[in-house]
Amino acid sequence: MIIAIPAEEKSLDSVISVNFGRSPYFCIYDTEKQQSTFIDNEAAGRPGGAGVEAAQNLVNQKIDTLVAFRLGDHAAKVLSGAKIKVLKAVNLSIADNIAKVLSHSLEELNEVHPGGINKG
Amino acid sequence: MKIAVLSGKGGTGKTLVSVNLAAVADKGGYFDCDVEEPNGHLFLKPSLIGEEEVTSLKPVVDMDRCDGCKVCVTACVYKALAYIPGELMIFDEICHACGLCTYLCPQQALKETKRVIGTIRRGGRGSLSVHTGKMRIGESTGVPIIKKLLKKLDDDLSIIDSPPGSGCLVLETIEHADYCLLVAEPTMFGAQNLALVHELTRVMNKPAGVLLNKVEDGLNPSELYAKEHDLKILASLPYDSYAALESSNAELLVERSEKYRTFFLELLKEVVDEATLAAQR
Numbered sequence: 001m002i003i004a005i006p007a008e009e010k011s012l013d014s015v016i017s018v019n020f021g022r023s024p025y026f027c028i029y030d031t032e033k034q035q036s037t038f039i040d041n042e043a044a045g046r047p048g049g050a051g052v053e054a055a056q057n058l059v060n061q062k063i064d065t066l067v068a069f070r071l072g073d074h075a076a077k078v079l080s081g082a083k084i085k086v087l088k089a090v091n092l093s094i095a096d097n098i099a100k101v102l103s104h105s106l107e108e109l110n111e112v113h114p115g116g117i118n119k120g
Numbered sequence: 121m122k123i124a125v126l127s128g129k130g131g132t133g134k135t136l137v138s139v140n141l142a143a144v145a146d147k148g149g150y151f152d153c154d155v156e157e158p159n160g161h162l163f164l165k166p167s168l169i170g171e172e173e174v175t176s177l178k179p180v181v182d183m184d185r186c187d188g189c190k191v192c193v194t195a196c197v198y199k200a201l202a203y204i205p206g207e208l209m210i211f212d213e214i215c216h217a218c219g220l221c222t223y224l225c226p227q228q229a230l231k232e233t234k235r236v237i238g239t240i241r242r243g244g245r246g247s248l249s250v251h252t253g254k255m256r257i258g259e260s261t262g263v264p265i266i267k268k269l270l271k272k273l274d275d276d277l278s279i280i281d282s283p284p285g286s287g288c289l290v291l292e293t294i295e296h297a298d299y300c301l302l303v304a305e306p307t308m309f310g311a312q313n314l315a316l317v318h319e320l321t322r323v324m325n326k327p328a329g330v331l332l333n334k335v336e337d338g339l340n341p342s343e344l345y346a347k348e349h350d351l352k353i354l355a356s357l358p359y360d361s362y363a364a365l366e367s368s369n370a371e372l373l374v375e376r377s378e379k380y381r382t383f384f385l386e387l388l389k390e391v392v393d394e395a396t397l398a399a400q401r
Contacts, residue, residue, distance in 0.1 A: 049199025049214045056202045074211050082204035
């Protein structure tokens, strides 16, 4: 299983970014290899469409599960279309959240907020 | 003469000034370009003559042709597209209808169809025509609505009520204007936004003057800005709770008070004179 988590810093001790589409980094964790990598979120600086782009990039990474605090409806649609499970993050480090995914103690994230729209 | 009324910051009195100028002119056209929340019609109460829809193009996909190459997804500047196995998702509200995806698709799987993004209402109030653009909630841009709204600009006299800010919508609004009347309030924030729209008028080579609104005793940062930047102050309106109350009841000040009728008649003359002078330069 491959897990993605929006990260404030490139470290397993980092807190989870409150934002999905504009998170600075994503932690990608491969449970079989027990390996974590951190990727830059190319969508972070976008005025609009950040959620869609970030979701597309995670689909390309072939992740199975996303752990996040909140999610916009556009991103949610892309992720659910790609059958990616979205779990509700708890206010702990990335490493602790990964442990909670593995012990099945995170709830599913069901509520989404309206996606941000560029008012340019 | 086409006069655009703008301010940068919202709530400085663009619509108050626009509708009262249009009402004392009693000819030509009033154009409400604040398509996200047009409210000039509440004051002018026009009879409705006609309503038309504004459409924008949107891409639709033929999944039998799409081979999932993601050329469109990568190319889209606004990130309105996503590809998941078996499905190309298109987010209409993010799409700016630029047509790039359709143009680039190697499989010709995309084509453009029309989609309603807003409406235009045209009406009348005596000899004044009243034009209102309204954007559908959730749309990404009202630019096509403003473009269509301003096709009926009256060369004799048009008062163009701009949206707030200094972005794409305002740029579109003042493109055809002969003169820009900048409405500014006496706050630091007001002065900052005055500076932004003033810069926009300079970039677009539009002559401009300022109306100081809600003026009170004491320091006026907008007045200081105007003086420092050689921006002509056409008039000052003192803060007046009577004016605020009448406006909150959607009343036209020029119909309720002789003092305001005189003020706006003089302002109209001043603005038209300034615009005429600028056109001769």
